[in-house]
Amino acid sequence: MMGRDRDAFFYMEVASIFGWDRPHCTWSGALAMRIAIDAGHGPDTPGKRTPDGAMREYAFNAAVADAVCSMLDVDTVRVDDPTCDVPLVARVAMAHQAQATCYMSIHANAVGTTWNDAQGIETFVSPSAPEGGQALVLARAVQKHLVAVTKRRDRGVKRGDLYVLRHTRMPSCLVECGFMTHRDEAALLQSDAYRHQCARAIVLALKEVYGVNTTTNTPQWAIDARAWAMAQGLTDGSDPKGTVTREQMWAMLQRFAKMQERKDG
Numbered sequence: 001m002m003g004r005d006r007d008a009f010f011y012m013e014v015a016s017i018f019g020w021d022r023p024h025c026t027w028s029g030a031l032a033m034r035i036a037i038d039a040g041h042g043p044d045t046p047g048k049r050t051p052d053g054a055m056r057e058y059a060f061n062a063a064v065a066d067a068v069c070s071m072l073d074v075d076t077v078r079v080d081d082p083t084c085d086v087p088l089v090a091r092v093a094m095a096h097q098a099q100a101t102c103y104m105s106i107h108a109n110a111v112g113t114t115w116n117d118a119q120g121i122e123t124f125v126s127p128s129a130p131e132g133g134q135a136l137v138l139a140r141a142v143q144k145h146l147v148a149v150t151k152r153r154d155r156g157v158k159r160g161d162l163y164v165l166r167h168t169r170m171p172s173c174l175v176e177c178g179f180m181t182h183r184d185e186a187a188l189l190q191s192d193a194y195r196h197q198c199a200r201a202i203v204l205a206l207k208e209v210y211g212v213n214t215t216t217n218t219p220q221w222a223i224d225a226r227a228w229a230m231a232q233g234l235t236d237g238s239d240p241k242g243t244v245t246r247e248q249m250w251a252m253l254q255r256f257a258k259m260q261e262r263k264d265g
């Protein structure tokens with residue numbers, strides 16, 4: 001196993017040892033805003049594609065998840081993996097381990113495996129989500145913004161007996177951004193413009209419910225620099241507005257120097 005796949009199993013182990021996956025456990029540490037983003041399924045999950053095979057669901061889910069993360073100026077934790085279909089138990093354990101404030105699972109819908117008329121946007125919460133609770137507030141905000149931004153049919157907020165909704169301790173919702181089995185929506189789901197619209201709607205909802213900062217007020221040079229530093233492995237990109245200690249600066253300079261040594265040598 002590679003990368004995040006291996007980490008997922010590690011987190012699963014750790015989560016069960018420390019009891020983070022159990023509902024009675026509470027964590028007393030200071031909680032920073034951190035949003036778990038779940039691009040549903042994986043690149044090779046069977047089924048989960050348009051009837052003509054032109055698009056796999058994960059391609060849409062991951063593109064929207066990437067865009068959401070790039071628009072948010074708060075910590076995010078991705079619980080999916082571009083190389084595999086992370087088990088649902090591991091996704092939930094990673095969100096708990098990261099002490100995420102909320103859990104957002106991003107999907108595209110389907111009915112059957114052939115083209116049909118089912119269409120529109122719907123958002124799910126756990127069957128046990130309390131009325132007036134944060135999960136429903138979040139789900140209604142996501143649904144409202146998605147319908148407003150995309151102008152697709154409003155199928156409403158529903159309760160769904162879905163693993164990641166039932167087992168997350170933080171408020172969670174799962175959004176279905178359109179039907180892969182509807183010809184018009186399948187075309188939209190494959191377009192960068194529609195993917196960007198969906199991401200923007202999800203970010204607007206997070207902003208409305210949690211007051212999160214978005215990168216809209218961040219200058220482009222700062223966005224570029226953060227992306228570069230993350231790509232180089234100098235930083236994980238967390239807490240972009242936080243103050244840097246001298247120790248952290250030294251560590252980053254040291255990483256940079258080691259990178260240069262590797263390039264030169």
Ligand SMILES: [Zn+2]
Binds near residue numbers: 041057107108
């Ligand atoms: Zn899905």
